[in-house]
Every structure is written in C-alpha cells, then in structure tokens.
Amino acid sequence: MKQEIFVIKSQEKIAKDVFKMVLSGNTDDITASGQFVNIKLDGFYLRRPISVCDYDKNELTLIYKTVGEGTAAMSGYENGTELDILTGLGNGYDTSLSGEKPLLLGGGVGVPPLYNLCKKLVAEGKKPTVILGFNGADDVFYENEFKALGADVYVTTVDGSYGIKGFVTDAMSDIDYSFFYTCGPEPMLKAIYKVSKTSGQLSFEERMGCGFGACMGCSCKTKYANKRICKDGPVLIKEEIIW
Amino acid sequence: MVDTSVSLSGLVLDNPIIPASGTFGYGYEYAELYDINCLGSFSFKGTTREARFGNPTPRIAECPAGMINSVGLQNPGVEKVISEELPKLKECFSKKVIANVGGFSLDEYAETCQILDSQEQVGLLEVNISCPNVHNGGMSFGTDPKMAAEVTKRVKAVTTKPVYIKLSPNVTDIVEIAKACEDAGADGISMINTLLGMRIDLKTKKPIIANKMGGFSGSAILPVALRMVYQVYDAVKIPIIGMGGISTAKDVIEMMLAGATAVQIGAANLVNPFVCKEIIEKLPEEMAKYNLNSLSEIIGGAH
The missing domain is CATH 3.40.50.80 (Nucleotide-binding domain of ferredoxin-NADP reductase (FNR) module)
Incomplete structure (x- = not known):
C-alpha cells in the first residue's frame, strides 16, 4: 500500500451511470489484477474504494458507477484535479x-x-x-x-x-x-x-x-x-x- | 527545543499521541507505512477472553464529518493475542503498549487482565466498559457507577499495572461514573468511547448498519469529547487520556487544555493512515505558535 497523489487525465461516461476515469500517478504498489484503490474525496469523511480496471507504470484506469453522493461528486471532477489515493489494496486474482x-x-x-x-x-x-x-x-x-x-x-x-x-x-x-x-x-x-x-x-x-x-x-x-x-x-x- | 513528553501513572511517553483501540489493529498494518516507534504508545485492538467474530456486516456507515462502526469487538482472544500478535508487534514497536480489554462479566474482565498482567510489553491496561456494539456487557458496565466501580476493583485486584477505565459518553452524568472509578482505585480515565448513532438508507428504507446502531466517531464529536474531558478533569485527580474527533495537532493542544494528559487518535487513522505521524511532526511547530515550551504544563490549562 502507498499513498499517492494522482491527477485526472480524462473522464467519460461509458454507460448508464458508469464513468471511466484515467489518472496519472505512481502505480508501483499495484501488483495484481483485482486489487483496488481508496480515494479521498473533498467533503466526504471516508474514502471511496474502487477496483482497478487497468494500470501501467504511470497510469491508472478506473471504471465506477455513481451509486451515491460521493461517486456522483467524483463524476463531476475536471481533468487536472489531484486526488489523494491509497493504492495497491487487497490481494487480487492469482x-x-x-x-x-x-x-x-x-x-x-x-x-x-x-x-x-x-x-x-x-x-x-x-x-x-x-x-x-x-x-x-x-x-x-x-x-x-x-x-x-x-x-x-x-x-x-x-x-x-x-x-x-x-x-x-x-x-x-x-x-x-x-x-x-x-x-x-x-x-x-x-x-x-x-x-x-x-x-x-x-x-x-x-x-x-x-x-x-x-x-x-x-x-x-x-x-x-x-x-x-x-x-x-x-x-x-x-x-x-x-x- | 520544546518538550512533548507526558507521563501516565509512571509510564513516560515521548509525546502524548496514542492511536485509539480498534483503529490501529495490532500495529503492523501501519508499520508497513511508517516507523510506528514515533508514537507515544498505542492502544491495541479490544481484546476479550475468548475469540470473537463480532457483528454481522455492514458494520460501517459514513456520516457528515465522521463514521459509524459496529464491529463488535472482533478479536482472536487474549491467548492468541499473547502468542501471535504481541510477538509480531514487538518486531515493529519497541515501546510499551496499552492493552485494551473488553468483557461480558466481572470474571471475564478480571481473568483477561490477569493474563495480560504478565506481559512485559504491556505498560498499561485500558478497560473498556463502554463498547456500544455488544449486548449484555460492554456499555452496560459503563452506564452504572456501581458496576463501573465493581469492574475497577476486580481488575485492580489482579494486576500491578496502571488501570485506566474507558468511559462511555452515552450516559446522563459521566462525572459520576468517573468519580466512582477513581474511588474504586482506577489509576486513570480514558474518554470518550463512541456515541451511539445510526443511519438509514433511503433506497432500502432500512438502517445501513446490520446491527441497526453503532458507535459514531470522527471530527464531529470533538466538541462533545472536549466538554466531557473538561467536566471530568474538574472532578477527579487521576490522569485522563482524552479522545474523540482529534485529527490535528491543534486538536491535541485543545484536548490537553481541557484536561487530558495524553490523547488518542481514532477514526482519523482510517481516513489518513499517516495522521498520527503527521500530528507528531507538527506538534513542535504548533506549540511554538502558541508559545508553549512543555506540553505537560498545559494539561487542564483551560480551567
């Protein structure tokens, strides 16, 4: 697990209530498919756990559904927004x-x-x-x-x-x-x-x-x-x- | 050079920062992130005589400026804590720890404390008579001064380590209970545990927490905790470990001015796992800002 600052590169709606967010940042601690990240959102006490869709060395792709107020706020974030993220969480698939x-x-x-x-x-x-x-x-x-x-x-x-x-x-x-x-x-x-x-x-x-x-x-x-x-x-x- | 050291019944801490029980496990999740030896001490996961799974899930609900948990004292039982958790902890933490003990009967509290009394790593026993998430025990001991005194006496009889009683805010008069513990021989008071709370999911129209209610903690409860520590400080002579909503170095100073000798940080660890380390690093700067040379001199300074 690492705490890293990621920057939103792009965000788009890809299905009903479903958003794809691409971020740049250090993904070194993600070691397996099926792990997740935990994102701090302004104005919300707890972080939001979101599974990792894809990653390479400096890029992270997340796909999430707007199920509540936190994810709804997240879907409105502009490109360039910095997010405090705990990465490399969970065991993942073998x-x-x-x-x-x-x-x-x-x-x-x-x-x-x-x-x-x-x-x-x-x-x-x-x-x-x-x-x-x-x-x-x-x-x-x-x-x-x-x-x-x-x-x-x-x-x-x-x-x-x-x-x-x-x-x-x-x-x-x-x-x-x-x-x-x-x-x-x-x-x-x-x-x-x-x-x-x-x-x-x-x-x-x-x-x-x-x-x-x-x-x-x-x-x-x-x-x-x-x-x-x-x-x-x-x-x-x-x-x-x-x- | 400012002095951040404080003393809890003879246990000297480099600084007053103690991660609160239930938010820091047995330490090693955090030891992966930073050297936890910077902490004053830490209060390990509430431990009972026998292993407990705790309550059904969901056990967590978010609130404005806080959260509700209803974990229900999940722990592997005191014997496994001693045989497995404490040796692992020793590898990453060289200071004395605070053993947090839960229970469902006077005998259980006494037996668990007696077992922990032999542990050299344990510097202090924190007896939780205030868990809002377990029935027939936990909080029921903490809402009646006579029962609180009884637990205190039984535990004091089986240990030579300092005994701190952790109190519930879910009472009409916390001062009366604190005094009862002091009169029964408690070495100190830990306060406050979480406030009983709940949330309802508008989609399902049912409580979010499987157990319906749980303990509310987080920044929102700081004013309540400060007020209660302030009141108890006026009424007892024994030291107070103050907790409830602390998340910054400023909050630490405020809690100490109210009357706390040391403080615990709880929910804030779950949101920012580095928060204790950051507070410890920030304390000297914050002290300088308010012309404070020694933290132990400001305890109860607001009275």
Whole structure:
C-alpha cells in the first residue's frame, strides 16, 4: 500500500451511470489484477474504494458507477484535479491458477477488474472466455475492449435488450473452462458458485472503513479463518467460501 | 527545543499521541507505512477472553464529518493475542503498549487482565466498559457507577499495572461514573468511547448498519469529547487520556487544555493512515505558535 497523489487525465461516461476515469500517478504498489484503490474525496469523511480496471507504470484506469453522493461528486471532477489515493489494496486474482482456458464472468461494475486480468492471462498465452452480464442495453460497456484483447466475449442482459437474454450463468453451460474468475453482485457470485464445474476465484464487495485491514469493518467468515475483505480479500477462493 | 513528553501513572511517553483501540489493529498494518516507534504508545485492538467474530456486516456507515462502526469487538482472544500478535508487534514497536480489554462479566474482565498482567510489553491496561456494539456487557458496565466501580476493583485486584477505565459518553452524568472509578482505585480515565448513532438508507428504507446502531466517531464529536474531558478533569485527580474527533495537532493542544494528559487518535487513522505521524511532526511547530515550551504544563490549562 502507498499513498499517492494522482491527477485526472480524462473522464467519460461509458454507460448508464458508469464513468471511466484515467489518472496519472505512481502505480508501483499495484501488483495484481483485482486489487483496488481508496480515494479521498473533498467533503466526504471516508474514502471511496474502487477496483482497478487497468494500470501501467504511470497510469491508472478506473471504471465506477455513481451509486451515491460521493461517486456522483467524483463524476463531476475536471481533468487536472489531484486526488489523494491509497493504492495497491487487497490481494487480487492469482493468474497461476487459471489453467489453459479460464472463464471470466463479470456483472455490472464487477466487469472492470476482469479487464486487466484478461490482459494478463492473454499475455501468459492462455485462452480466456469472457461473459459480461448487465441489466439492459444501456448498461453494457467494454465488450469491444475485451474482444480487442483477443478473448471470446459473450454479453448477457437480464431484459434481453442486448446479447443473450438472462444471467451470466445462462451463458456458462456450453463453455469448456479450466478455472473461473468472477466479480459482481453477491447473488451472481452465489449462482456461479453453485453451477460452476471447476474451482475459481470470486471477488467480494463490502462497506469498508479504512480499506487496509485496520478497522475490521468488512470482516467475513471463511472455512479456514475470519478474513477482512479489504486486506485478505476482496478475492476469495471458491473452496473457502461460506454463504 | 520544546518538550512533548507526558507521563501516565509512571509510564513516560515521548509525546502524548496514542492511536485509539480498534483503529490501529495490532500495529503492523501501519508499520508497513511508517516507523510506528514515533508514537507515544498505542492502544491495541479490544481484546476479550475468548475469540470473537463480532457483528454481522455492514458494520460501517459514513456520516457528515465522521463514521459509524459496529464491529463488535472482533478479536482472536487474549491467548492468541499473547502468542501471535504481541510477538509480531514487538518486531515493529519497541515501546510499551496499552492493552485494551473488553468483557461480558466481572470474571471475564478480571481473568483477561490477569493474563495480560504478565506481559512485559504491556505498560498499561485500558478497560473498556463502554463498547456500544455488544449486548449484555460492554456499555452496560459503563452506564452504572456501581458496576463501573465493581469492574475497577476486580481488575485492580489482579494486576500491578496502571488501570485506566474507558468511559462511555452515552450516559446522563459521566462525572459520576468517573468519580466512582477513581474511588474504586482506577489509576486513570480514558474518554470518550463512541456515541451511539445510526443511519438509514433511503433506497432500502432500512438502517445501513446490520446491527441497526453503532458507535459514531470522527471530527464531529470533538466538541462533545472536549466538554466531557473538561467536566471530568474538574472532578477527579487521576490522569485522563482524552479522545474523540482529534485529527490535528491543534486538536491535541485543545484536548490537553481541557484536561487530558495524553490523547488518542481514532477514526482519523482510517481516513489518513499517516495522521498520527503527521500530528507528531507538527506538534513542535504548533506549540511554538502558541508559545508553549512543555506540553505537560498545559494539561487542564483551560480551567
């Protein structure tokens, strides 16, 4: 973990209530896909934890949904705004577990952390399949970006207004996969947990105090130990999860 | 050269800055960020006789200038704290720590304190009779002067270390409880714990916190904490560790003028993990601004 000042380079709306923010700054402490950053916003007491969509040495890409007053304020920030950010938080995904044909399943704003993961898996010579689930056509984002990485991409929408009608699990049955990685709302994670035929890593969300393991605000029970979603997670392995 | 040292019942601190229990774990998350040996001391995560998972999540809700938590004394239990946490802590912190102890019965408080009494790393026991997040214990001992006195006596009987009782602000008259603790032999008072509060989510129309209510802390509670420390300072002779909403070197001086011998920093650590270090570095400059040579001379200066 590091505290760094980042500068907003660009920000754009890419779907309904969903914004993509690109920032410049030191990303040295981000070491795995699926980690998150915690952003201090003027006028709000607690930081806002946002998963890392992509990063390289001096650039950070975040995709977030405006779910409350903090993220709404953030979406109005101008280019050039400086943000105090704690980076490199959480454990992230482990690509060494993937096997040859990993399956990536993202739901809504659970999609972003899978982007850098997909990029890494492709770079390692794996053949990922990606299923992106949204509520409707207005919510869909990053289909082409995943395709551009070379992955097989399926999109599902709950109302059937785009792609396959249904949930990500409806698109899973015919796919042959060696391991799965997922991030999204808890009912989706639970459904995937039930129907999945292999082991996998699931990324969880919880209301956090600090985001770096000090306050015990986001604890959960697992089969092996009590874990802090922010520090020992957000990524848990299928076999340890207690619902 | 200004003097920032203070003394808590014989435990001399280089400076009065102590991270508050529950906001600093057992130290090592912060030791990754800076050398925590700059701290006066620190109060470790509230420890009970047996391991506790605590309350269901969500346990955190944001507030204007603060936050609510309902962690509920999650900790691995005193034996694991001694066998696993304290040895790890020793590697990154060479000073004496404050052992924060929670409990659900008089016997439990006494037993946990007795176990910790043998720990050379522990400089002082801080007995939490004010946790708003646990039932049948915690705060119920801190809202009744007789019970507060009883806990104090039982703990004093099993330890030679200084005993500080951590008080709840969720009472009609905190002075009465502080006096009861002093009369029962307490070496000092820690105050204040969090204020009982709640938030409601307008989308779900239900409380945000799974346990419905929790402890409110953060900058917003500073005036309440100052007022209570001021009142208790007038009524007792034992030292007070003042806390509640402190986040700057100025707040530290203000709390000491109200009557605190040392201060604890809580919620501010969660937002700015470097805040204690920054306050310690800023203190001499802030003291110079107000022509203060020695911090220990300003304790209770506002009276």
